[in-house]
Every structure is written in structure tokens, then in C-alpha cells.
Amino acid sequence: MTSSQPSRIVDSHQHVYWNDRDDAGLIADLDSHGIEYAWLLTWEITDIDPVHPRYYEILNPVNVKPDGKHTGIPLEDLVRARDRHPDRFVLGYCPHPIKRNAPNMLRSAVGIYDVKVCGEWKFQLPFDDPRCLELFYTAGELKLPVVLHLDIPYMPQKKGPPAYFENWYGGTIDNLERALEACPDTTFVGHAPGFWREISADADRNPDQYPRTRVRERGRLYRLFNKHRNLYADLSAGSALYALQRDRANAVHFLKRYANRLLFGRDYYEQDLHRFLMRLKLPGAVLEKIYHRNAESLVSPPG
Numbered sequence: 001m002t003s004s005q006p007s008r009i010v011d012s013h014q015h016v017y018w019n020d021r022d023d024a025g026l027i028a029d030l031d032s033h034g035i036e037y038a039w040l041l042t043w044e045i046t047d048i049d050p051v052h053p054r055y056y057e058i059l060n061p062v063n064v065k066p067d068g069k070h071t072g073i074p075l076e077d078l079v080r081a082r083d084r085h086p087d088r089f090v091l092g093y094c095p096h097p098i099k100r101n102a103p104n105m106l107r108s109a110v111g112i113y114d115v116k117v118c119g120e121w122k123f124q125l126p127f128d129d130p131r132c133l134e135l136f137y138t139a140g141e142l143k144l145p146v147v148l149h150l151d152i153p154y155m156p157q158k159k160g161p162p163a164y165f166e167n168w169y170g171g172t173i174d175n176l177e178r179a180l181e182a183c184p185d186t187t188f189v190g191h192a193p194g195f196w197r198e199i200s201a202d203a204d205r206n207p208d209q210y211p212r213t214r215v216r217e218r219g220r221l222y223r224l225f226n227k228h229r230n231l232y233a234d235l236s237a238g239s240a241l242y243a244l245q246r247d248r249a250n251a252v253h254f255l256k257r258y259a260n261r262l263l264f265g266r267d268y269y270e271q272d273l274h275r276f277l278m279r280l281k282l283p284g285a286v287l288e289k290i291y292h293r294n295a296e297s298l299v300s301p302p303g
Contacts, residue, residue, distance in 0.1 A: 007288060008291065009274075010036060010263075010296065011035050011265055012039045013191060013234045014040055015267070016073075016089075017062075017073070018059050023084055027085055027088060036088075037302055039090045039092055039116075039117050040092055041092040041119045043094075044072050044095060044096045045070055045071055045072035048098065048124060049124045051069075051167075059072065059073065075113070079091070086302060090116050090299055090302050091113055092115065092120065092147065093106065094118050094120060094146075096123060098131060102134075106138055106139065110144070116144060117145055118142075118146040119145070119146060120149055121148045123170075126171035127175040127179040128171075128178040128179050132179065136179060136183040136188075139186055140187075145188070145189050146186060148176070148190055148191060148195070149191055149192040150169060150170040150171075150176060150190065150191070150195040151165065151167060152168055152172055155209065157207050165209075173220050177228070180224070184230055187232060188230060188231055188232065189232045189263065189298075190233040191233065191237070192237065192239050195239070196221075196239040196240050196242070196243035197210075197211050199246070199250070200213075200218075200246065201215075201220075210238060212245070215250045232262070232263060232298070233263070234265035235262060235263065235264055236267035237266070245276065248280070252280055255277075256283070262294065
């Protein structure tokens, strides 16, 4: 039996004051797509993290420093949005791991602002850096899922050695696995191109950041999901959608097999993922898990 539409929708990966929308604009977008509420995530940018110029077109210009560098999506913006719409947003926050007191900052954010998610983790450090692991340990103790952005530092080339990719975050799938092993009591939610390229066995040979070629046998994501029960993933942004679109049959198999650990999310304002999932005619029980039940098994709803 299939379900044409899920009964409820939770957007588990969202930001505010970016892509030309403030909090009111985001609420209007959620309403227009029948989304009950969203997880709001920070993105702390420091001087050690190079930011592609295109981000200046979508991030809040108020957060540009006098030297021209951007601070990203700070907790302050999220708190303001959540306080205006307390029944529509779950608060996320991830301090930069290079800050000496990052774990304590996370604890304070939970106590003062009722932060429920550690995210978005998007930093130019390997996941298994000791400073990152300390933050992950703390998130596990606080029962906060950690939303991770993975972009690999070297991209395969059609000819010659791999090319350095300046805007990498987290390292490689191997760095992720070491973090999963080191922090078994922490729930990690994988996300972004470096994560979803691993759905195919040709990840080490495909030169595209967002591969669109047909899946070449099952990639390392299958092994990680099978081995590590603390690994989840969200389907946000184009990276997950493109990975699923590479092979429709593989997409159905993957979504059914790991239905208990996949979360609907968007990262920006679109319906492409939703339309694609509806075309797959997945079982109703699978849709319910992906669209809201898994998110609410990790984080209680707002209000």
C-alpha cells in the first residue's frame, strides 16, 4: 500500500536570514508547502574557513565584519526567529571546535536557549580531530543529534592526480567513520556532497562534486549504515536528491532499507525533493518515518 502524501512534514535542515528571506519569509514558505516546523541550524564561520564568494549573495549582510569577512549564520539570528515563532522552529547550534570552550558553549546554549540539535557542523577540520571529538562527546551526553556537512578535500580528476578542493569540510568518509567509532553514543546526521557521493562505489573516481552518472554498485554508505547504528542522514539540498536520481531503483532500495534513519530536509526553499519522493510511490510507513517520525524520535517538537 502506498501513500500519496505524508500526514505531516518536518523540515530537519533549514536556515534563516539567508536566500533573500527573513523569519517571516521562511514561515510563509513553510506554510505554502504544508511544513509543520523546521530545525534551524547555525553555521559559524571563522578566519580559518575560506568562504566561497557566492555565499555572500545568500547570507545575511548584517553579519559581515568591518574587515569584509562573514560570520555566517549565528545563534543570535536563530534565537530571534525562534522567539518570534516558538511553535514553528527547533533550535540548533554548533560552536566552532577551534574555540577552547566549545563544549561548554554548547552546554550553555542548551540551558539558556533550549537548543536541541548540534548543527550545522560545517568546518574546515577533519571530523576525527580531537577538538571535534570532544564536541561530539558533549553532544552525545546532551542527547543532541549532530548534523554534519561533508565535502572532501581532494576531487578525483579524469586524468592525473586529485585536485585540491578549497571549500572542503570534515575530510573524507574515513574521517567520518573514525568519528562514528569514537563516539558510539552520539547520533550523527550525514549531509552534503561528500557524504552522498558515497552512495556509489565509484566515489573515488568520479570527478564531479555532484555526481549524476548511474550508481556503480553499492558504495560505502551502505557499509557505514549497516555497521554504525548511530549514523542517520538528511535528504536536504541538491546532494541527496542528485544521489537518489542517479538510479531510481537504487533510490527505492536505499530509502526502504534505511527508512528508520533518514530525515526529510531541504536546506533552502524548493520542492524538488518532495516531488521526487512522491513519484517513487514508497510505502506509506516509509514516508511517515522519513517525513516526520525519525526527526521526532531524535528531537521533540517545538512548543
